[in-house]
Amino acid sequence: MITKSNNKYKVLLVEDEENIRTFVCALLEANGYQAIPAKSFGEAKLLYLSYIPDLVILDLGLPDRDGSALLSEIREKDTTPVIILSARGDEGEKVRLLDMGANDYITKPFGSAELLARVRTALRNSRPSAEEGKLPGGKFTLGELVIDYDSRRVFIGEAEIKFTQTEYNIMAYLSANPGKVMTYSSIIRTVWRESSDENSIKKLQVNMANIRKKLGAKPGEVGYVVNELGVGYRMGD
């Protein structure tokens, strides 16, 4: 199920703390991935070029250079998914890294279930022909939710949900990147073609409130759109 055409997915783990490296590697190997550990920026760059991994898990505080430098070097030419391991609580930093092209972030400390879920999501979305997500017929499905890109209509089961143009555009943009956190500014840039400020974020949040209502979301229950407080939104998980 996890294996990719008989080969294991290669995951480059860049982390300078030996204990964290040890248990993450063990966890990845135990779940059918090939883990490639690196403990510094230099080593990571070398291993990246020689192994061409399918996924990079990147800690920011590296001894020789900041981890984000590796992210920008990777993004110069590749779309390899990158998951950031970050310290708690700095939304500004999260937004910056996501806008730099990181696919996801995990806050330390994290549990094994959380890490594996993020790894699966990141790998799934990077696959060119995903089983979920965009289907050949121009449709997106997630549970009961169906987005028909050709006719610009949204359904839950059989029932059509009437969205405004803007609401539909937001949904379409989020669904094009399922599982990935889309920052406020990236949504605003795509949907309204303007740069984000307090007013445009509010505009987005108001539209989102309407979308939630139409989707019948309830607070504290897992829905189709996940709130990433202070950062953005994510379709599914």
Add this chain to the structure above:
Amino acid sequence: MNKTAKKYLKNSIITLGVLAGCFGVSLLLHELLQIKGPITAIFVFGVFLISLTTDGYIFGLAAAFISVFAVNFAFAFPYFSFNFAIPENFVSALVMIVIALMTSTLISRLKAWQEIRAEGERERMRANLLRAVSHDLRTPLTTIYGSSSAILDSGDNIDEERKKRIIAGIKEDSEWLIRMVENLLSVTRIDSGSVEIIKTPTVLYELVDTVILKFKKRYPDKQVEIDIPEELVMIPMDAMLIGQVIINLLENAVQHAQGMTKLEFRVFVLGDKAIFEVKDNGCGIEQERLDKIFDGYFALNDDRSDTGKRNAGIGLSVCSTIIKAHGGRIKAENAKDGGAIFRFSLNTTEDTDYDNEKQ
């Protein structure tokens, strides 16, 4: 609006208002009752009031000068003209200026003293917190350190079943440590200097959704009944800190409300305040604990043993610190039908009079 401009406007309004009041009363006394004895005293009182309620010296002094001229012009012989040659007028002028100066000096000193006292209080709280925390960190660390070394050193002689239990203990105690560290980080985020917290307009729904999902992850078998307004509510706050408050309150109910079968979380808007309420139907809170429940740990735990992992005190005092830093209020009480209610309020409008309230 600019805060200093607002302050000036407020002070000016007080000054003019009080002076107009003095003038009006004096005019009444003078014209209707033909009394002029207490007029100087009335203005002296006005100057005193203004010095007392405004910031700095300027407004008190200005009021003193205006009063001198007003009394001299309108209420002292010769009427409706200035005459400073009469010693009586001169003396009353001097008295008013001295009163303005002395009151203002006294008030400034009082404010400075209050500030020092508050600083000392914060310092004491911090020291107590640190002491309590370091003490409590030992218990989970003992489990983690002891358990892991036991498995490493004599793992071969421990059967699988027991090994699993030991490892589960390590996990549980680490989770406790994580929560503790989250709380401490929240407090340091506020306590680092006098930097005011940064408030961002936050959608109430998104906050509640995020917090409840997090809570359910921690306590999968606990049900929370949620009731929040249908309409879009935006509240300026540090969302991470307020999220911490809600989690702490819910967690407090789970850990301490014995016999609880129902946990409710409600938010409603009243005027320009959003009221958050966590209500359980457990055992309630003893009356003598109620008053000190947010004061921190130390006050509650004189009688504790070393066995319990009671971070309740810390969790609640963190709540109180966060809410106070937001300029809101937090309160605990017992419900009439049993159980405890924790309630806190936040302003829904950006501009708060927090600066003035703080003093």
